[in-house]
Amino acid sequence: MTASREVHVVAYPRGELRGDDFAVVEVEVPEARDGEVLVRNEWTSIDAALRLRLRERAPAGYFAAFPLHAALDGIATTGVVVESRADGFAPGDWVAHAAGWREYAVVEAGREALGGVGTLRRIDVEAASPQAYLGVLGGSGLTAYAGLVHVAGLREGDVVWVSAAAGSVGLIVAQLAKLRGHRVVASAGSPDKIAYLRDELGLDAVFDYHGGPLPELLAEAAPEGIDVYFDNVGGDHLAAALAALRPWGRVAMCGAISEYGADAPVPGPDNLFLAVAKNLTLRGFRGSSYVDRRDEMESVLAPWLRDGKLAYPETVVAGLEHAPDALARLLRGDTFGKTVVRI
């Protein structure tokens, strides 16, 4: 038995996350059995969409709600194998899996997790940092790549708007579109983020959504309209996109961070009829549903990452016990790039 600490949910948060909705619990981790490995987790992921599972019921069709008073299954994590009783894994191997927000985990090899994205696998920490496999070479990269290329169906000449562009997914979307030669409009929620997107990434037009009525800000940034909207926000952002999209435009509906903490259902955009009028496509998706595109994504993003063409800033929070607070900060817009916890 190995002593370990793990984060449990003890009460489903209402609105903003609070510290006493969570507890750090000491547990004994059993030894690995046949087909299992014992992993010492080093890095674990903080994702906006975790908020959807911090409820009595997650949205229908989505990953299940996190149970109270139990380890949180289905959070991307990387670590080092301590003990292996599974073929293909040896002590010292770096691995990625989905048994997150805890110090040690026993993981069954081959068992599907997070729709396949979180199934136990070895990672190459010579090629990229171990935490990159939680972000740019993990779920964020897959979500950005599949969403822009396969969900939105990016085509030559498309003008792209991405919201929450200083977030883990948005940063990759913006740079991927830019590297492919598109005009890229990006929005975010603070002067620092805007400065980074404009000055460091050289995007074509950037704006802070606090700066005025969203439709006007967008019209100024993209006076000719847009062809693709990569939606991380929902709500008023989606409505503004519907107004700005040109005929045959497309929305990759990735997430709706503006609604995740809402206590009651949030009405949809009141201009949805524009989808009919302009032959628009709105396509919702989960990055994990495109796990068969992971190799393709890596073949595109990994070389750019290695060559320094793809910037990938991180907000690193030290200490497992700060994971809930890191998530609260992310949901408030108070993190930058990919947010990870160094356990």
Next chain:
Amino acid sequence: MTASREVHVVAYPRGELRGDDFAVVEVEVPEARDGEVLVRNEWTSIDAALRLRLRERAPAGYFAAFPLHAALDGIATTGVVVESRADGFAPGDWVAHAAGWREYAVVEAGREALGGVGTLRRIDVEAASPQAYLGVLGGSGLTAYAGLVHVAGLREGDVVWVSAAAGSVGLIVAQLAKLRGHRVVASAGSPDKIAYLRDELGLDAVFDYHGGPLPELLAEAAPEGIDVYFDNVGGDHLAAALAALRPWGRVAMCGAISEYGADAPVPGPDNLFLAVAKNLTLRGFRGSSYVDRRDEMESVLAPWLRDGKLAYPETVVAGLEHAPDALARLLRGDTFGKTVVRI
């Protein structure tokens, strides 16, 4: 000069259409000039979407609003050529065009109307009735066919729900899906319509949306869920579909009759996030945008129509002066099948 009567809009209606929003006006129609034909109109079309143009401003990207005190351009119509100064057209020819809601029209050959669907063309009234080219072999057929096959991307095994199924488009969608071997759920708004859909068309499950909470009615009709929703209604119908759609389901957003008369923007569905959770696609479209599929549509529907496999009931209103009232009846749900006016 030919004496003619035509319907004008004299005031944009608020909510329900009223008789005094329209006037029947006597005009003199000029003779055809080079490249034009003079047509004696016989049949003209009544379509729910005309309501969108009976406003100060039509939705952005849609066909323009009808101007006040002028003939209504962009309404599908069939008639007989009286005088021709255009190549390929001779007196006595039956033609379809878009200069509707009037007795006589001078139409320029080759001039694009209604996105191409209403451009002047000869029709074969041996093959089908002249009014069929306003409906099953016209815009309704194209909208139904392109929407189900190309917008929703109908695939083997799909369970299909179509709303407003006793309407011009819905009837074709329901039968097309059924003839292709799908399980078809249909909804409408009166006992007569329901009886027809169930007993005459033999659809798999039908319900009157007045019969209870829509999600419950739909769950009863399609306990395993649906894969395709052909939306003619919007509002609560779209929300119910989002809840019932299975992963990777698709919505062909054809229209939103529930919203056409609204004075203020109508909020969208409050469960749009389900599109993300279940990888759903919502695709708006206008039948007229698929005019390049017209031959394909005719090659599928015309043989079924000829062989009596495709039923196509009509509500025929006699007299041009009743066109506005026919539209009001259609918008109230008080017509059945394709609504046409015999001028």
